[in-house]
Amino acid sequence: MSAPTAPRAGATANEDDFDLDRDASRTVRRRSLRLLGNLLSPHLKKLAIAGVLVVISTLGQVAGPALVAVTIDRALPALLERDDSGLLTLYGVLYAVAAVAGGLAAGAYIRQAARIAQGVLLDLRRRVFRQTQRLSLEFHETYTSGRIISRQTSDLEALRELLDGGLTGVISQMLLMVFVAVSLVILDWRSGVVLACAFIPAAILTRWFQLRSQVFYREQRTASARLIVKFVETMTGMRAVQAFRRESTTERDFGGLSDDYREANLKTFGLNGRFQPGLMLIGNLTVTVALAYGGWRVLGGTMEVGVLAAALLYVKRFFQPIQQIGMFYNAFQSAAAALEKVSGLLAEEPSVVEPKRPTPLPEPRGELHLDHVRFQYGDGPTVLPDLDLHIPAGQTIALVGTTGAGKSTVAKLVTRFYDATDGHVRLDGIDVRDLSSTDLRRAVVMVTQEAYLFSGSVRENIALGRPDASMAEIEQAARAVGAHEFIEQMPDGYDTDVNKRGGRVSSGQRQLLSFARAFLADPAVLVLDEATSSLDIPGERQVQHGLQTLLADRTAIIIAHRLSTVAIADRVLVMAHGQIVEDGTPADLIAGDGRFAALHAAWQDSLV
Template sequence: MSATNNEAAEDTLDRAAARAVRARSLGLLGDLLRPHGRRLAWSAVLVVASTLGQVAGPALVAATIDHALPALDDGRSGPLVSYGVLMVVAAVAAGLANGAYVRAAAVISQAVLLELRRRVFRQTQRLSLEFHESYTSGRIISRQTSDLEALRELLDGGLTGVVSSVLTMVFTAVGLALVDWRSGAVLLVAMVPAWLLTRWFQKRSQVFYRRQRTASARLIVKFVETMTGMRAVQAFRREATTEREYGRYAEDYREANLDTFSLNGRYQPGLVLIGNLTVVAALGYGGWRALNGDLPVGVLVAALLYVKRFFQPIQQVGMFYNSFQSASAALEKLSGLLAEEPTVVEPVSPTPLPDARGDVRLDHVTFRYGSGPVVLPSLDLHIPAGQTVALVGTTGAGKSTLAKLVTRFYDATAGSVLLDDVDVRDLATPDLRRAVVMVTQEAYLFSGSVRDNIALGRPGAAQADIEAAARAVGAHDFIVAMPEGYDTDVNKRGGRVSAGQRQLLSFARAFLANPAVLVLDEATSSLDIPGERLVQRGLKTLLAGRTAIIIAHRLSTVAIADRVLVMEHGRVVEDGTPAELVAADGRYARLHAAWRDSLV
């Protein structure tokens, strides 16, 4: 009994969660459409006018057959001309209104998609590093590509078609009822199997299209991950394995598409069959009445036209439901992404810090990643302004975590990180990013010129300042040796330069930004020994008077530090100058001795 109650409770929670997701998605769609209220109203007027013009046709045909033709037989051509003119006017008005409606709907859909693309891009930049470290780039690319494409298909074609189709069905049913209510009753009876078939289709297509969207996203994620890690794939000869894995995802996607097409292959012929049988029934019943003189021939023709026309839009509605299910699943994913909140939030009333000195203090800082184990247990640390501090220790000691807290990529779980006695959580992001700059071992370069990459942290910097920063870190000589010097395009991710040169360019970028605090996280890992020595000379000059936190396994980089902190399990276990710690014969002394032996 308890297990049954638990299952019932879980089902209730699942339904509540599904309702919440749908409400969130519809809320997003409503928010996107709200600014276009007037244009939507005008589109509604146009589609009504277009549909009325189309539905008027069969009624005018009935009047022509039953009234204009007998009048012509009596020598009066006026009624035939009048009804002919009305048919032309109705057809032209319907065509013009439909064209204007399609254009207006296209303007709305493109405006909605543009705003949604901007929101997704803005949101992905707004979210904290914690989100990006858990949410793969492939999933984000899937949001910006396949999911937005599904919405585009819905808004560009499906939505305009379904609105017109639904109105056509409604107005056609009303027109048939006005022309001959008995034929309308035949149509009403036929609607029962059509409705049952459509409901069957809707329930299954919802499942199939969700599976299709999931399979599509997995395929994109796998492709992006493989292309991003192509060096590792080729270095370890994993081509065959990745090809098999990609093939498996592609096969899942193929099967999901086949299931969807198979469903459509049963639904659409079913509707066609019901529609044709209804026309046969209407013709048999109406023909019998016409033979008995109970139904004018013109009304019979109009009734058949209305019945035939009624079932054509149902197929369009069914096709729209395909697009709707695909777009609905995409909208749920997009609304979920947009509903994410950054874990590092902007302060409501930020404390201004226009000219930071660079005094850094960690006051009883405790930190854990999410619900994981504690990484930093109550860490106290003070780094005076202008001091260069090196952090050393084994992998997982907490060095990079400390750097992420100082740069506020993460917020402390407990305690405070202070810059010039101001909690970094109280600093506006522009002030913090101007005061604290981090250079990582990744050394990412964007497509564009060398100049643009160096000036990333200070857009609009003068050429002389850019060259001065490059000279300071030893990058100027290899830059001027490139084909177009500072105007050379480094290509995507810096493909035209070596790993060490990328690192030097990232140094030049950081130094041009002129921060009060500079954090170097394994930033010399890509440099060879001559390059490292060159950078160290630049660092000695450029770190003068600036607070610096250097994280490095290479102890040659540590030699320029005023102070060394040895970390273990998130705690500082040794603190002193390099010379003092070597003489103390502790952990740093052993690390130093091992490093010296490795050089030999």
């Protein structure tokens, strides 16, 4: 975006801010329209067919009043004066044909529009899900899960209402208004002038409604998103809510957000309560004026009765679509606000990008080198000022230090969840920026404290990194880390459903399953980020053997506070303020008088 220009003479700061906000709104609106056009472009042929069908349907509706006019003014006199029923039969047949053709075309149009709408929604739903998986960890650490859920649920639901109601409603209604106005002018241009005069206040009222509904519906979507975020956060953190007796506080907060959502809805309903009656009043007054003016002309002999009847039908029919368009505009504003949010999500770019010409890594060895790496999160303070670290292939190192020392940041850089601000992170001499994500994820695997298990069987969770693994390979991985025995004791063995987030297994068992998953993936580099910190002493002992098996013959980075886990490392690095302040074997550092020796002494005292 270009830099803002200097304020014009006489402009206030508030006016400039308004101009910038207006420019931003235009940008967002153009982005939303581009997305909508992109979604509709694969359906152009279907849209063309739908366009033909809606024209036929509208012509069938518009033909009715004109046929009524000629029936009254031509067919009835012929029947009364000459006893000739031919014209009456002809116009009756034409009226029936127009009605049937219009009805059939309308039905076909509704089905065609529904297919287009569902195709667009399917494409958009897939895009949103694909985008959330494509975006980097930085995005997910700042963009709450509740907001993402809101994009995938309530926002897409608002778009569904727009597409279902819009394609089958507003397009046909607008076309009907145009055809009715043209037909009325052709039939009797003076009645057309009456309609044109009435259209001016109707257009002003609609514009007034449009401007205010844009603001109100955007507020409604924001209030809805905040409500969903609060609900998701509370349900996700229910254990903490109940443990700290925060039920009343969260209930009060949720009640406040619910009240905000109610107020936002009341604003939109109040706006509709003024718009709809206003249109009805304008329409009824126009019919009254058209009747009075037309009746005066009929009495004066300058207008036929059939033309008056048709003109009244046309005038009344003209205002019916305006009311329906007003009702549609409610859904349109809600969907427009939702489309802005969805298009904003889809416009996000990952901070970690795939290389255009990746360097192949067919046989990774696991040698790591952080070459004078500097890193900071966004515009925040520098976390790693100048880290230079070499880890030979096959070596197990442990990173220890106080919270905020930069240990987890090192893990995120090695796994390329983030890119270094300056310097290079190299795997086997290749900058990780030059590796494809497929090669990098195959070579480097991280096991975290959470040890997340997905809904599904034990077998599916172990095979997460290698879905094509055989049952024998899955069982071998479980045996290697000591998980086979407790899996066999589960109700259905390896086919047991672990339930939501692994609720059927203990923390130690869940960690062993994550070790089996990593063992089956067989990476060259394994990163353990606080992988045993949530375990009690018996649970930790349960996973120690599995951990030693897992680390054999591969490069490993262990981030841990528990020194029992650190003891299995070949080398210990003590970090402080993003720098390595101690480096050596566990035995050498314990024998010294540095920070690690102090930590080890404190840990020994805690065991007594």
